[in-house]
Amino acid sequence: MSDAKAESVVALAGRRLDRPGTTPPRFPATQVPAVREKIADLLLRERAVALVASAACGADIIGLEQAERLGLRRRIVLPFPPAQFRDRSVADCPGDWVSAFDRLVTAAATVGDLVVLEEPLVHSRPFAAANAAIVRESKHLASALSSGACHRLVAIIVWEGQGRQGGDATEGFRALAAEMDFDVRTVLTLERRS
Numbered sequence: 001m002s003d004a005k006a007e008s009v010v011a012l013a014g015r016r017l018d019r020p021g022t023t024p025p026r027f028p029a030t031q032v033p034a035v036r037e038k039i040a041d042l043l044l045r046e047r048a049v050a051l052v053a054s055a056a057c058g059a060d061i062i063g064l065e066q067a068e069r070l071g072l073r074r075r076i077v078l079p080f081p082p083a084q085f086r087d088r089s090v091a092d093c094p095g096d097w098v099s100a101f102d103r104l105v106t107a108a109a110t111v112g113d114l115v116v117l118e119e120p121l122v123h124s125r126p127f128a129a130a131n132a133a134i135v136r137e138s139k140h141l142a143s144a145l146s147s148g149a150c151h152r153l154v155a156i157i158v159w160e161g162q163g164r165q166g167g168d169a170t171e172g173f174r175a176l177a178a179e180m181d182f183d184v185r186t187v188l189t190l191e192r193r194s
Helices: 029-045 059-069 082-089 098-110 126-145 169-179
Strands: 008-014 048-053 073-078 114-116 152-159 183-188
Touching: 008 029, 008 059, 008 126, 008 169, 029 048, 029 059, 029 152, 029 183, 048 059, 048 126, 059 073, 059 098, 059 152, 073 098, 073 126, 082 098, 098 114, 126 152, 126 169, 152 169, 169 183
Parallel strands: 008 048, 008 152, 048 073, 073 114, 152 183
Antiparallel strands: none
8 A cells, every 4th residue: 555645756648639629529628727727736635756748738748837837857758759749749739839848848858857769669659658658767767766765656647537449548558557556546638517
């Protein structure tokens, strides 16, 4: 059983922001303020000292910005070089996510906390490879930060609560984190209707 008072290293993954007309909706832009608040609350409640995530528009950048605001260490894992990732997973989203991406990636690179996967590791499933690396990097960071103190491993899954048919990187991340004994927390991107 985890020590509830111990600080944590948090791994985060989740949905990108929906493009206009996405059906069914997974993460509408109207939910960004609520998701931002829920992630910040979880980071505080879990006594996070570091966050490991990718940097796509939506869940990743929101989590990284909240960690930045709280003064936490931020390690970013990308399956491609930053310019390629920006074009593929940031610039195509509605809103100005590119400036946040550039700022966060530059800050992480400056302190040695930017991890860009090597091409052979990425193969045909780049986002699954990045999610596996987020889990590995979180475990590594928790071990490296432990100077006699035990750091819990927490995974935050930011999504609507169910996987897509035919494969879902977020569901894969949730399953992997649970398998690796992370305490799994969920932030919903859609309000539950009763």
